[in-house]
Amino acid sequence: MKTTDTPPAAAPAADPAPVAKAPASAAKEKSSEGQVLNVFSHGVLIIWAILVVMPLLWAVMASFKTDDSILSTPWALPDKLHFENWSRAWSQAHMSDYFFNTVVVVGCSLVGTLLLGSMAAYVLARFDFPGNRFIYYMFIGGMSFPIILALVPLFFVMNNMALLNTRHGLIMVYIAYSLPFTVFFLTSFFRTLPSSVAEAAMLDGASHTRTFFQVMLPMAKPGLISVGIFNFLGQWNQYMLPQVLNTEPDHRVLSQGLVELANSQGYKGDWSGLFAGLVMAMLPVLAAYIIFQRQVVAGLTAGAVK
Numbered sequence: 001m002k003t004t005d006t007p008p009a010a011a012p013a014a015d016p017a018p019v020a021k022a023p024a025s026a027a028k029e030k031s032s033e034g035q036v037l038n039v040f041s042h043g044v045l046i047i048w049a050i051l052v053v054m055p056l057l058w059a060v061m062a063s064f065k066t067d068d069s070i071l072s073t074p075w076a077l078p079d080k081l082h083f084e085n086w087s088r089a090w091s092q093a094h095m096s097d098y099f100f101n102t103v104v105v106v107g108c109s110l111v112g113t114l115l116l117g118s119m120a121a122y123v124l125a126r127f128d129f130p131g132n133r134f135i136y137y138m139f140i141g142g143m144s145f146p147i148i149l150a151l152v153p154l155f156f157v158m159n160n161m162a163l164l165n166t167r168h169g170l171i172m173v174y175i176a177y178s179l180p181f182t183v184f185f186l187t188s189f190f191r192t193l194p195s196s197v198a199e200a201a202m203l204d205g206a207s208h209t210r211t212f213f214q215v216m217l218p219m220a221k222p223g224l225i226s227v228g229i230f231n232f233l234g235q236w237n238q239y240m241l242p243q244v245l246n247t248e249p250d251h252r253v254l255s256q257g258l259v260e261l262a263n264s265q266g267y268k269g270d271w272s273g274l275f276a277g278l279v280m281a282m283l284p285v286l287a288a289y290i291i292f293q294r295q296v297v298a299g300l301t302a303g304a305v306k
Contacts, residue, residue, distance in 0.1 A: 056282070063275040070271050082272065089261070089276040097250070098257030099280065105167055105242075105253060106235045109174035113231055114224055116175065117182030122212055124183070125190035126198070136187065142180030151244050158245055165248040173241055178231045185230075189223035190216070225295040229288060236285055254281045 062070050063085055065078040089095050124136050154173065155164070163169030193216060201211045217224075239255040246252065252260070261277050 059275050059282070060279055063272065063279045065272060067271050070275075085272040085276040086280070088270075089273040089280065093257075093261050093264075093273055093277055095254075095257060095261070095277050095280055098252055098254045101167065101251055102236065102253040102255075105170050105174065106232065108168075109171045109178070109235055110228060110232055112171065112175045113178045113182055114228055117179050117227070118186055118217060118220065118224065119212070120179070121183045121186035122190050122216060125187045126195070126216075136183075139180045139183040143184060147177060147240065151240070155244055165246060165251060167251055170242060170246050170251075170253075173245060174235050174238070177238075177241065178235065182227050182231060185227045186220065186223055189220055193219050222295055225292050229292055229295075232288055233285060 058075075061078060062074070064081045064083070065085075066082060069076065069078065120139075124132060158164045158169055158173070161169075163172065197215055197219070198211050201215045202208075206215070237255060238253075239259070242253050242256055246256070258277060258281055261274055
């Protein structure tokens with residue numbers, strides 16, 4: 001009998017390698033990690049915002065309350081807005097004089113700082129000459145020098161030059177104090193600006209001065225606004241320099257006035273007037289940052305991506 005060999009059964013096909021599962025699982029893990037990190041970062045930002053905003057709101061709320069309500073119900077809303085606290089702090093506590101002196105000193109010093117700092121930074125960033133790096137590192141070294149170590153010799157220098165207890169003397173000190181950071185910040189900013197524009201202006205017959213003021217300085221507007229905001233915050237809240245160099249009562253600035261107001265109101269019990277003066281000092285800083293917020297961010301990120 002004839003028999004035929006049966007072919008061996010075909011081996012079962014092997015399962016395909018899980019090629020698609022690995023990337024999917026990795027993407028899923030990355031997505032879950034990103035969500036956890038996002039929730040954590042948002043939680044930290046919310047806590048930080050509460051810690052910053054709550055004292056500000058409480059100070060504003062207390063400036064419209066009476067002294068009794070501040071001490072008895074500090075977290076309650078005011079029964080009505082007591083604007084007489086503001087008028088009393090403005091007139092009787094001489095906050096108007098302190099505010100005027102601060103505006104004059106900070107305004108003049110800010111203009112001088114930006115003008116001198118931008119000129120020095122432009123030269124250091126765009127021109128090569130012997131001693132360029134040395135001068136640049138001298139400015140950087142000025143940032144690391146503690147101002148408290150210079151108070152005593154600075155006092156005698158200002159006294160010998162008859163600049164002690166004067167507004168223009170304090171303006172000069174503010175400019176010198178703010179120049180190192182301004183030059184450091186603007187030097188890096190001027191290096192990111194295209195040199196072809198300045199070369200084209202020079203070919204058209206523009207001098208170095210005209211090229212700087214009419215071409216390069218307008219292009220550096222975001223950087224000027226950013227460093228101007230930082231200098232404004234530092235000079236507006238400065239207390240140590242005016243306390244040592246500006247002891248004349250008629251020339252006191254806001255920081256000195258607030259300390260004087262706190263010392264005097266602590267005995268009188270006029271806490272509502274004290275909070276009104278504090279809010280007066282905070283409002284210009286908050287307004288400046290809110291108005292120029294976009295310019296500050298643009299100036300800080302300029303040159304990061306080309």
